[in-house]
Amino acid sequence: MSGDPYLEVTDLSVRFPTSDGLVQAVNGLTYSVELGKTLGIVGESGSGKSVSSMAVLGLHDPKAARIEGSIKVGGTEVVGLAEDKMRSLRGNSVAMIFQDALAALHPFYKIGAQLGEAYQVHHPKASKKEARKRSIEMLERVGIPQPDRRVDDYPHQFSGGMRQRAMIAMGLINDPSLLIADEPTTALDVTVQAQILDLLQDLQREFNSAIVIITHDLGVVAEMADDVLVMYGGRCVEYGACKEILTHPEMPYTWGLLSSVPDVTGDPNARMIPIPGNPPSLLDPPPGCAFHPRCVHSSKVPGDLCATTLPELTVGARQGHLKRCHLVDSETIYATEVLPEVAPDLAIHLAEENR
Amino acid sequence: MTPELPADDLTQSPAGTVSFESIVGHAHAAATLDPTAEPVLTMDNVRMYFPIRSSLMRRTVGHVQAVDGVSFQVPKGGSLGLVGESGCGKSTTGQLITRLYKPTGGTMMFEGHDLAQMSNRQMKPLRKDIQMIFQDPYTSLNPRHTVGSIIGSPLAVHNVVPKKKILSRVQELLEVVGLNPEHYNRYPNEFSGGQRQRVGIARALALQPKLMVADEPVSALDVSIQAQVINLLQDLQKEFDIAFLFIAHDLAVVRHFCPEVAVMYLGKIVEIADRDTLYSRSHHPYTQALLSAVPDVKQAAIGGRRERIMLEGDVPSPINPPSGCRFRTRCPLAREICAKVEPPMLQVGPRHKVACHFAGELGNHPHDPVTARMLGVDNEGSPDPGASPSDIGNEPGFSDVWFDLKERRTVKP
Amino acid sequence: MFSFLVKRLLSGAMIVVLVSMMVFLLFFYGPKSPALELCRRDTHGRCGETSPRLEQYEERLGYNNPVYSEYGKWAKGLVQDRTIYIGSTGYKCEAPCLGLSYRDRTLVTDQLKERFPITLSLAVGASLLYLMIGVPIGVLAARRRGSFADKALVSSTLVFSSIPYYLVALLSMLLLTLSTHVFPTVAYHPFLDNPFKWFSGFLLVWLVMGLYGATAYTRYSRGSMVEVLNEDYVRTAKAKGLKDRVVVIRHALRSALVPVVTIFGLDVAFLLSGTVFTEQIFDLDGIGKWGLEATYIKDLPVVQATALVLAVAVVMANIIVDIVYSVLDPRVRLS
Structure with missing residues (x-):
């Protein structure tokens, strides 16, 4: 079975009708994750990264959200699935862990009760005692x-x-095949973050589950993910193998993300180059490429293509690398213009590699 | 929803008018150190103990030792970074400087005044010289005031500008921080997070302070916006010659902004050094663990993961900190001496101080405590009658002579 | 827990003592002399500030003694039998003695024993209905937030509670018992004599009080529930695969009840100290009506008794609310 994707999302859209108009939170999103692999979904607030993952668990209020497209979990179509069938998936074969464990755990119940409850929902025959034993096992x-x-x-x-460990224990108590981690370490200190990321990797090796990790932190993705999907304005703008995307990004938004975070090692002469402007409104997204109002490279595209036409998600200059951008020779632009400014040391490294 | 705002400045302009080259031209590389700069602020052995009272009798039953003997200097027009994990006392240190609290002990010399001893009345004229930038741009601005009155109120309070001129000064400030000066009568909720942080910066800038205490100024912002704000702060620092105490948990941002960095753990500074030394040759096991824990995008992308030093357990309580070295309960190097004797802040390089009995580069920590002889104890930390203790103080700043760890003696360059 | 109870009971006792002192001070130094009031009533107004009769009255009621000695006598009566003399007649008053009513020279303690069950029955029935009707409807509205049913419910509770209570009570009594006999006639029958009669005698009153008060509880619990349903831990509960009912009841409702409990505690306390309108309209001889009538004629011992009931009820309600709080929310520690 290995090699078949466990989670397959195809052309997913999530829209929320509001009194101000239709909020297009996710638009035409397609991705897949295999067992034992990790996908990192990267984006800023409002990029649709959390909304799309909540849809996998069917956590959106059906009255508030319009979901289209297909989400297959272990071969089962989840979009439009009856609530009781959906419920038997939730917390069982698909589990989710959240950013702020203090808020995500119920303040009034003991840790053991909350873990045991998660176990007993999907093991109705298990006694309280068994659930408690299982909780202690997981905490250990x-x-x-x-x-x-x-x-x-x-x-x-x-x-x-x-708390975050307990949250993970609760997520894994029923041996899920798919774990969705929504900003699992954002609220934590770096040394604790390192512990948690390590734990997640250990557990993945042990249980061979598929993991989707949602984060704004490229560093977390770099350490955890096999594949990366970059989201902007509700769409996928770049998608491919993690190492590939981080070393040869082809979409200016990804360049912007890489150049606006400084490195803790590396060249101190690197510049922090901001992305101008602010993220787009999902109510009234810009025409054409949603990123074009903030893109400093759109002048390199002839005409006003960027402002009028939405670029397709196409294969980039290198294999297994999808990008949504009109730029033709983006690989060269990145290597010769962007990289020397944001990481002079790596630019030299790359130049040598290409020679 | 935030309404669409017209172009504010270079970094807000629509595409076409701004090219990659021009934006690069306005982006800064990391700040550099001026070793000759005079200190504008000198903290000497500053302590802040918050009393804990029992509920019944309101008797003091203990103290939270939030800050315990912190010494450092912030150079004029330069920046010192203060890093550490939550609860290490870095924010409290910042709040002491702005005198939100009166410190329990120590001195805080600013422009010839000891801030620690001053009454609130005496502080008032000095408050305009020390300003603060806060973490959360959503809660630190009063939602019922226009940004004009938010920025203008310090001007009115301190009477620095005649009433009629306040508006024009506010507009000037808005322009300086990259906002449209015509927007002075808008309310904070009409701005995005990054723009609100700019408003907060303009407010802090209004009185032309000599020192800014920036407490996590970018950690609440989206990644792409963080760089905008950091660049702005660097611009302002250059233009107005403002000294920064930059408090943050993000070691990468601090590395970019501060040529000199102090690392705090449980109320104490454990290591302080210039950037290059601290980030590539740190000597304290905590600094090393902290640095190894930071995920590194570009390195991970080309070379995979670096080896992490995992710290066990959690930070102990500041109410009842461990004896001796406060880090010893989680330290991979800890030995008997660490529980018995507190390691002194030892200068080990021209601009490098570290508080560890086993100070040394990663993987090269000495086998015997380097501090034992000068403390008058043996290698296990018991008093050694044969040793001759030397006087090691906890002075702020750096001296011309230091202790060479390899040769184990004091050297002069 | 134990030290908490001791502490709270001590401070509660202090509040009760202070309230009783205040009542005495008000009667002795207040703008209208109770003796004059009583004298005028007995003589149909032929009693002036200078008439010798007034002196008699003052002496009889003890207003010519210093306030502390009268208070001392009253307080001593709480723990010790005493005999109260009015003129030459002595009235034996067993501890706890709350004095003698000015109006009919009955023992206040006996009256209280007779009237309190009525008020207690009213309070228990009404407050149960507050919760049983108000909370479920509020929860239901919160779960269907923004729907037509929710909007209709919220606005109808607003309309209902903007009608004055006495009007609702009066109309329902006139229409539902006197003219149509839909409900049995309102009257008090002791529970121990005949529980069924007790129940049917109070049925209408409970419904009127309960429904009217429940509208407020609908709004409290709806607001509180809407907030809680947006909490992260409710999302976590859903993500575990729990049934909707379990999520709402076990995870959301328990948190949503915390603020409701506070209001409920105080409401019960006020119900226990008498529901003036209800008792007056339905002609039930409870604490509220008693206290109101006593205030008219400056009947110190009765007013004092009703004030004490209120003070004790509020103090106890606060302590109970705090204990319930700590049971609901383990982060709250009683200390």
């Missing part, structure tokens, strides 16, 4: 010291890192 697995004691703590008695 995610590295919580003295799990048999801590299982009776409330979330507020845990530290931030331990």
Whole structure:
């Protein structure tokens, strides 16, 4: 079975009708993840990265959201699936962990009760005792010291890192094949973030699950993901193997993301080049390429193509690399113009590699 | 929804009018250090203990040692970075400088005044010289005031500009931070996050401060907006010669903005050094762990992962910190001496101080404590009658002589 | 927990003592003399500030003694039997003695024992209905937020609660019992004598009070529930695969009830100290009506008794609310 995608999203759109008009949160999104692999979805707030993943679990209010396209989880079509069937998937074969574990865990219930509940929903025959045993096992697995004691703590008695571990334990309690992690480390300190990322990788090796990690932090993606999908204004703008995208990005928005975060190592002469302007409104997205009002390279495209025509998601200059951009020789522009400014050391490295 | 705002400045302009070259021209490389600059602020052994009171009798039953003996200098027109994880006391340190609290001990010399000793009345004229930029641009601006009155109110309070001129000064400031000067009568909710942070910066700038305390100024902003704000701060620093105490948890941003960086852990500075030393040759195991934990996009992309130093457990409580070295409970190098004797802040290079008994580069930590002899203890930390302790203070700033770790003696360049 | 209770009971007792002192001070130094009031009533107005009769009255009621000695006598009566003399007649008053009513020289303690069950029955029935009707409807409206049903519900509760209560009570009594006999006649029958009669005698009153008060609870619980349903932990509960009903009841409702409990505690306290309109309109001899009549004629012992009931009820309600809080929310520690 390996090689077949476990999660297959095809042409997914999520729209929210509001009194101000239709919010197009996700538009024509297509991606897939295999078991044992990790996909990183990168984007800023409002890019549609969380909305698309909530759709995988069917967590949108059907009255508020219009969902079109197809989401297949382990071969089962999820869009339009009956609520009780959807429920048997949720927390069972597909689990989700959230950004702020303090807010995402119920403040009134003991950790053990919340984990046990997650186990018992999908194991109705399991007794309270069995659920508790399983909770302690999972807490131990995610590295919580003295799990048999801590299982009776409330979330507020845990530290931030331990809460996120408990959240992960709850997500994994039913051995899900797909784990969606929505900004799992954003609220944490770097040393704790490192612990959590390590734990996720360990667990993935052990359970061979597919992971979708949603983040705004390219660093997290670089360390975790096999594939990367960059979202902007509700659409995929660049998609491919992680190493490929991060070393040979072809879409100016991805360049912007890479150049607007400084590196903790690397050349101190690197410049922090901002992306001008602000993210687009999803109510009234710009015509053509949604990024064109902020794009500093659109003058290199003849005519006003960028402002009038939405570029298709096409194969880029290199294999297995999709991009949504009108630029023709984007690979060269990145290597000769952008990289020397944002990472002079890497530009030399790349030039040597190409020679 | 935020209404579409017309072009504000270069970084807000629509495509076509701004090319990649021009935007690069306005982007800055990392700031550089001026080693000869005079300090504008000197913190000497500053402490802040918050009392904990029992609920019944309101008796003081203990203290949160939020800041415990912090010494550093911020050079005139330069910037010092203060990094550390949540709860390490970095924000409290910033709040002490703006005198949100009166410190429990120590001195804070600013322009010949000791801020620590001053009454609120004496502080008032000095407040305009020390301004603060806050983390959250959504809650730090009063939603019922126009940005004009937000920026103009410090001008009115301190009487620096005649009433009639306030508006024109506000417009000037809006322009300086890259906002449309015609928008002075708009409300904060009409601006995006990045623009609000610019309003906050304009407010802080209004009184032409000599020192800005920036507490996580970009961490609430989207990635693409962070770079805009950092570049703006660098512009302003150059133009107005403002010194920055830049408090952040993001080591990469601090590396870009600050030529000198101090690392805090549980209320104490554990290492302070110039950028190159700190980021490539740090000597404290905590700094090393912190740096190794930061995911690195470009390096990871070409070479895969660097080896991480995993720290076990959590930060201990500042109410009852560990004896000796506060980091020892999580330190991979910790030995007996670490629990017995607190490591002194030892200068080990021209601009490099570190507080560790086993200070050394990653993978090259010494086997015997480097500090034992000068502290008058043996290698296990018990008092050693044969040793002759030397006087190691906790002075701010750097001296011309330092302790060479390889030769284990004091050297002069 | 124990030290919390001791602390709160002590401070509560202090509040009750202070309230009783205030009542005494008001009667002794207030703008109108109770003795004059009583004298005028007995003599049909032929009693002036200078008439010798007034002195008699003052002496009889103790207003010519210093306030502290009268307060002391009253307070001592709470723990010790006393005999109260009016003129030459002595009235034996067993502890806890709350004094003798000025109006009919009955023992206040006996009256209280007789009237409190009525008020208690009213309060229990009405407050149960607040929760049983108000909360479920509020939860339902919150779950269908923005729907037609939600909007209709919210606006109808607003319309209903903007009609004055006494009008609702009066009309329902006239229309539903006196003219149509849809409901049994309102009257008090002791619960222990005949529970069925007790129930049917209160049925209409409970419904009127309960429905009217429940409209407010619909709004409180709807607002609180809407907020909680947006919490991250509710989303987590859904993501676990729990049934909607479980998510709403186990995860959302428990949090949503916390603010409702506070309001409920105070409401019950006020119900216990008497529902003036209800008792007056339905002619039930509860605490509220008693206190109102006593205020007219400056009947100190009765006013004092009703004030004490209110003070004790509020103090106890606050303590109970705090305990319920800590049961609902483990982050709240009683200390």
